[in-house]
Structures are given as C-alpha cells and as structure tokens.
Amino acid sequence: MLPTLAGAQAASPESLKAEVIYRVLMFVTWPPERETPERGLQICTLGEGSVEGALRSLSGRPIRQLTVTVRRLARPDQHAGCHLLYVPAPQPALRTALADAPVLVVSDAAAMLDQGSMINLQVEDGRIVFDVELDAARRAGLVISTKLLRLARFVRHQTSAP
Amino acid sequence: MTRHILALAWLAMLAPPAAAAPPSDTADDTALEALLKREVQGPSRYAQSLMDAPASVSVLEREESNALGHQTVGDLLARLPGVYLSNSRSYSALGLRGFNRPGDYSSRVLMAIDGQRVNDAIYDQGLPQLELPIMAEWVKRVELVHGPGSSVYGSNALLGVVNVVTLNGADAPGLTAQGSIGEQGLRRVEMHYGASAAADRDVFVGLNLQRSAGDNLYLPELGTPDGWVRGLDGERQAALLAKVRHGDWRLSLNAVRREKDAPTAPYGTLAGVPGTTYVDSIVLGEVSHDPGWQGDVRRSLRLSVAGYEFRGRYVFEQAPDLINKDVARAQWTTLEGRILWRGLLNHQLMVGAELRTSPYGMQRNYDVEPRHVSLDSNVTQDSAAIYAQDQWRLSSTLHLTTGLRVDHVRGFSPALSPRAVLAFRPDERESFKLMWARSFRTPNLYERFYEDDGLTQVSNAALKPERVNSAEATWEYLLPSGHAFSANAYYTRMSRLIEQVPLSDDIGAIVQYRNIGLVSLRGVDLGVEQRSAAGWLWRASASWMDARNDAGQRLSNAPSWMLKGHVVTPQWHSWQLGAEWNLVGPRLGRVDVPSTAGLNAHLRYQIDARQSLALHVSNALDRSNSDPSTPDTALNSIPQSGRSLRLDWRITL
Numbered sequence: 102m103l104p105t106l107a108g109a110q111a112a113s114p115e116s117l118k119a120e121v122i123y124r125v126l127m128f129v130t131w132p133p134e135r136e137t138p139e140r141g142l143q144i145c146t147l148g149e150g151s152v153e154g155a156l157r158s159l160s161g162r163p164i165r166q167l168t169v170t171v172r173r174l175a176r177p178d179q180h181a182g183c184h185l186l187y188v189p190a191p192q193p194a195l196r197t198a199l200a201d202a203p204v205l206v207v208s209d210a211a212a213m214l215d216q217g218s219m220i221n222l223q224v225e226d227g228r229i230v231f232d233v234e235l236d237a238a239r240r241a242g243l244v245i246s247t248k249l250l251r252l253a254r255f256v257r258h259q260t261s262a263p
Numbered sequence: 264m265t266r267h268i269l270a271l272a273w274l275a276m277l278a279p280p281a282a283a284a285p286p287s288d289t290a291d292d293t294a295l296e297a298l299l300k301r302e303v304q305g306p307s308r309y310a311q312s313l314m315d316a317p318a319s320v321s322v323l324e325r326e327e328s329n330a331l332g333h334q335t336v337g338d339l340l341a342r343l344p345g346v347y348l349s350n351s352r353s354y355s356a357l358g359l360r361g362f363n364r365p366g367d368y369s370s371r372v373l374m375a376i377d378g379q380r381v382n383d384a385i386y387d388q389g390l391p392q393l394e395l396p397i398m399a400e401w402v403k404r405v406e407l408v409h410g411p412g413s414s415v416y417g418s419n420a421l422l423g424v425v426n427v428v429t430l431n432g433a434d435a436p437g438l439t440a441q442g443s444i445g446e447q448g449l450r451r452v453e454m455h456y457g458a459s460a461a462a463d464r465d466v467f468v469g470l471n472l473q474r475s476a477g478d479n480l481y482l483p484e485l486g487t488p489d490g491w492v493r494g495l496d497g498e499r500q501a502a503l504l505a506k507v508r509h510g511d512w513r514l515s516l517n518a519v520r521r522e523k524d525a526p527t528a529p530y531g532t533l534a535g536v537p538g539t540t541y542v543d544s545i546v547l548g549e550v551s552h553d554p555g556w557q558g559d560v561r562r563s564l565r566l567s568v569a570g571y572e573f574r575g576r577y578v579f580e581q582a583p584d585l586i587n588k589d590v591a592r593a594q595w596t597t598l599e600g601r602i603l604w605r606g607l608l609n610h611q612l613m614v615g616a617e618l619r620t621s622p623y624g625m626q627r628n629y630d631v632e633p634r635h636v637s638l639d640s641n642v643t644q645d646s647a648a649i650y651a652q653d654q655w656r657l658s659s660t661l662h663l664t665t666g667l668r669v670d671h672v673r674g675f676s677p678a679l680s681p682r683a684v685l686a687f688r689p690d691e692r693e694s695f696k697l698m699w700a701r702s703f704r705t706p707n708l709y710e711r712f713y714e715d716d717g718l719t720q721v722s723n724a725a726l727k728p729e730r731v732n733s734a735e736a737t738w739e740y741l742l743p744s745g746h747a748f749s750a751n752a753y754y755t756r757m758s759r760l761i762e763q764v765p766l767s768d769d770i771g772a773i774v775q776y777r778n779i780g781l782v783s784l785r786g787v788d789l790g791v792e793q794r795s796a797a798g799w800l801w802r803a804s805a806s807w808m809d810a811r812n813d814a815g816q817r818l819s820n821a822p823s824w825m826l827k828g829h830v831v832t833p834q835w836h837s838w839q840l841g842a843e844w845n846l847v848g849p850r851l852g853r854v855d856v857p858s859t860a861g862l863n864a865h866l867r868y869q870i871d872a873r874q875s876l877a878l879h880v881s882n883a884l885d886r887s888n889s890d891p892s893t894p895d896t897a898l899n900s901i902p903q904s905g906r907s908l909r910l911d912w913r914i915t916l
Contacts, residue, residue, distance in 0.1 A: 112301055117298070117301060120298055121295070121298055121299065124291065124294060124295040124298055125295070127291045127295075128291065128292075128295075211690050214659055221659070223659075223691060224691050225314075225315055225688070225691055226314055226315045228299060228300060228301065229298070229299055229301075230299065232659040248291070248292045249292070249295070250608060251559060251605050251606070251608075252292065252295060252296055252299060254656065254659065255609060255656040255658060255659045256608045256609055256656075257658075257659075258608065
C-alpha cells in the first residue's frame, strides 16, 4: 500500500520538480530587504534545462505576500534581483559570480550538491527527493525551515543544530 | 517519506492513511510531503520503488499476475528469483535459498498479510497455496524480502519475509465476479468488491469458493490392487477477506478453510481408501490506528487476534473401522506499538514493542473407536519483544540502517536479532547493498510436545531456538531502455537447526525433533526484466544454490540451479497472452528426482469493456514432474500434475 495522492496519476518529472520547487520556496526566508512585495519573487534560470519550461508556469503564483516571476539569465553574473537560481548543469563561474549573495541555488543534476547547489532534486525509486546543502544556504543569509529539512533525503551541515 | 525507513515489507502497516485532502486545504509541509510521494513517469518506476529499501526485495505486482492467470499467492511467489515451491499432495511448501526440507511447513519463512503474521502458533505454518487466506486476485503486490528479518519481525524470519499487500477498495472499485471451470473437476467462484469515498474511507471485500477432484494417481509403491489411487486427491477451499479503513483506523478480517484429501497414505494409513483428510482453518482479525506524521513523530498501534485449527483424520483399518484423529487448535493475540521519529537530521528512528499471548495451544490425538487418547497437550505461551532501528543518511548516496530486536519467549533465554545494512546509491539507476543479520526461530509446539504413544513421534521439551547468521550483497541496475538487472549473493548459516531424527534404522521409525543441524546455504540469484515501450513485459532469473549440512552433504529437496521467466504480450485486438516457465535442477530425496520443467500459458480475450474470457494451460508440455517425498509417506517421490486446462470468465460491474 504505497501512499499515493488520491486520484493522482504519475506525473512528468519536470512538472513535478517545478511543483516541488514552488513548495520548497514556502520554507525559505530571504533577508528582509529582499522580501519586498513590489519586486516579487524572482525565479531565474541559467542554461538549457528540461525543468525550465515547467518553472515558467509558476509565474504569477503567490508565495506569502510575494508574486513569482520567472526570467532567464545568459550569464551567472546577471543574478541581481534573483531569489532562486535554477542551474541544470555545473557552471564553472557560478561560485565566484554568486559569492555569498542571498540566492537559493537549486539544481537537479547529480553532482551539483558539491558544486554550489543548495537544494538538489533527484528522482529516487520513482519519486522526487531532495538534498540540502545547509551551510551554503546559511552563508548566503537564507533561513531554511526545519519543517523542510525533515522532509529532505539528506542535509549536509557542519553545525549540529539544524 | 523521503527518508525511507519504511521501505521494507513492514511498509504496508506503516503506510499513512493515504495522503488526505487536496493540497490547498492543508499545511505547507503536508502539501510538500504529498508531492514527494507522487510517482514520476519514467523507467525508475520499474524498479518497483524498492531499490532504496534497506534489504534486497523482489516484487511482483497485480498487473503481471493477472496477465499470467494466477490464482494463489504461491503462483506469484514462484515468479520471483530464488523461490521454488513443492507440493506433497497434502500441503504446499515454499523453498528459498535451497532450503525446503521435505515435511517442513515452511516455518523458516515469515509469511505476512499487510504486515500481519500468518505463521500459526502450533506448526509455524505459512504455506503459499490454498492454505493462505488470500487469493491472487486480491493481491496488489507480493514482496519478498530476501534474508533474515527478525530484527523487526521476530521469530520465523530466517530465510526471508513474504509480505502480501492486499488491494484497497480504491484499487479495484466495483464488483468483479469470476467463474472458472477446469479439468480435474475444478470449479471456482471468486468475487471481490471495492469502494472508496473521500480519501479516508475505503472498503474491500473478497470471497473465494473452490473445489477440485484432483488427479487419479498411479502409485504402485502403495500396494493398491492395480497400483492406482483414484478420486482421493480432492481439495475444497473457502476464503474471505474484508477490510475497512476509516480515517486513521483500519479493520480487517481474513479467514480460510481448506480441506484436502490425502492420496499418499500418510503415516501408514490405508492406501486407496477414502477418508484420510486434512482440514486447516485460519482466522486473522486486526484493528490498527495510524494517524500519520504529527510533526516529527508518527505513532501506530495494532491489535491482532488470530486463531488456527487443524483437523486430521486417518483411516488405519476398515470393517471394523480404526479411525485416528489429530486435532490442534491455537489462539494468539498480539499488541504492537511503534514510534517513528525524524527529529534528528539525516536520521530516522523507529522503536517498537510487541506483546503476544497464546492462551491455549492444544494438540490432541485419539482413536475414535475404541476410544483411546494418546496425546492431550495444552500449552500457554507468552512473549514480549522490543526493537529499535535507525536509518542514517551518511551522504546523498550512502545510508546505513542498523537494527536490534530482543525477544523474550517464556521458557527460553532472550534472543537477540541484530541487523546492519549499508546501501550505496551512486545515482537513480544503480544501487549496492551489503547486509549482515542474525535471526532466530523458537521451536514450535508440534516439535516440542507432539507425542502419540510412540506411534510416530516422541516429544522433546528441551528444544532450543534455531539460529541463523547471514551475510549478503545485492546489486541493482536500471538501463534507460527499461531493462533492470539484479544480482544477489548470500552466505547463510543455520545452527541448532531443528530436524526430525529417526530413532532407529527401520523404515517408518519413530522420530523426534532435535537441535542437530548445522547447515550452510550459499548462492547467487541473477535477474533481468524489461517493460518495453511497445507494451511487452518480461522477466528471467537464474539461481545457483549450494545447500549443505556440516558433513558437506547436499540437503534433500535442494536444487543446485533454477531458471525461470515469464513474458506478457501487449494487448493485441482484445487478445493478450501471458506465459511462464520454470526449470528446476535435480533434487535429492528418498529417491532422487530429476530436473523438472513447467510451462504455463494464459490466453485472454476481452469480450467487451466489462467481460473477459481466458484459457489457462498449466504444465502445457505435459511433463511428468516429481517432488521429493515427504517423511509421512512411503512413496519414493510425489508425482505432480500433468497438463490441465481451465477456462475463466470474468465480469466487472
């Protein structure tokens, strides 16, 4: 009796990942100066990725008092204003470009947790799971709720308290 | 559940009261959790969601068993790598890892239905065919957890745990009725009904009635006038499953009554004479409560009540009749509580406690006329157990599961069952697991207390629990084309194995169960399966097994190799064909039996959206296969059924 959502059919991985990313956003808090309703909540994408199209459909949806907008970056250093940066593949210049800017870096490539991703989505046993690089998120000034952490598959962190 | 503590067979009982209301009405974390449980389309689905389980698990689902025309859970199990069934024409038996001692009642495999133990309190029986109170049509999937599982399940889980996950009303809505007629006088009616309302109410009911006359058997060793035993292989069975879920509560009732005529003249009864029969009945009832995760904690509680009765009737002489009867009856009640806790990052902890009491376990043997009672034993049993398990995520690719259970059965010293599994998951498509575990089995009441005036058996109250130590390694790999590969290697040592020991050299000598055996089982199971984009579905597996005692001799009824497979075609203009085959290497016995081959085919025609008709051929090549003989009969080997045809008509309303 595997738990299934009532009436839910198997969904495409892309749309499910985008939906998970949207839900994950509810558990992340940015520094107060970044959470201003007039500027909305910007989801940025970098490079070609299969999830990009699905992320576009999140445009206009609410997160707290913010409204989601989606835009595409040509280079990592254009991240000003982004709250979330989706990176489908390793980007050599990513770390230096972001420094410790308050941007939540999200990916779904296997090795990306070691290469700057803070939330990394994977498919495991037919379901979406995610890993969290908690230290990197904290360095960037982001607060991730413990409610989210306990749903994670794996949380990487140095400090013991979540 | 991203942190996957549940994924073993006990998953069934822990499954949450299905993700409740629509996401918009619920808290953010509930909505996300529901999302994380949704299935993704793609090849990973074929891994049956168990690559991440802290054990090697083989699964067969309803869709496949349906297309292959299965009727019993044994039919499903026979498809899984490393499994071989045998049939003594009194009872079926389940073999794993080359271990299936003739005359045993599969007491070294724990059989469970939705997580509830089936093995009874007298013989530890958990038999796979019509003895089981579940029919194939009511099964959502069968999970076989390879290797010892006592660290959670307690006694009996030595070689593996079989968990039969039954359908919910939502899985099979409406009323489905099926009628079958077949050769050997087979008549069968099976029906099931399912309904669900909202997300938290669900009902499923299944009913099965069947009988067959069985085979006329040529058994010259039994000394009947012309060597034939006719009309003495009949079997009659009735089974019922009813379950209801309402919110956090689940209630289930499951029962079976099976009556089997014994054609093999067991225990020196008259050959070729009707009236020697076995009747087995099981009733399992359970109520459980599981409110799901509440913050970091999830508590569940279950209370189950079970009863078992065996009635054996033996005809020793006619005119004047000498009828002997064996009766065994037991009742047991189990209360189990379990807490899951995920408050510590990268860990999931489970602790549980189980109390079991069996107020009576009665065994009686008597001659009817003149009345003479040779056995009248009644034993009360109690046990208590606590267990804990931690699943620790070491990294995104590595996790370590450790568990320990302590069982205290009254009259025995406490049994410790530890278990450790290291699982490495480099990516979605591949997994490696290393496992080590210890398990135990308490001697059962039959082995300890059965004694019939020195006719067949002497009791042995001094028996100690059996022990198993096992190390195993598993590899699973998935290709983008939908091919899935698996390999499982094991080394299992059983010590203080309880075996029947003849007390003299005579044929038909009195036996006693003793802790004498030291057995090692080594082997490898290899499997491959594919679901092609065009709708074909096939599996094949090869097993090599080496089962020996401490003198280095091969065990009886232990093949050293096995090849099996099945294929299901896509539906082609209303037609669909499923075929399955088994090749089992030679086995030792009183007389060695040569390798056996079996091919079954199931051709279905969909008449309209609601009705289908199917023709089933079992043993299509009409091979004369035999199983090694069991100790109760004088036969050299037990002949199995030849080719037989069956017609199924099914309608869904």
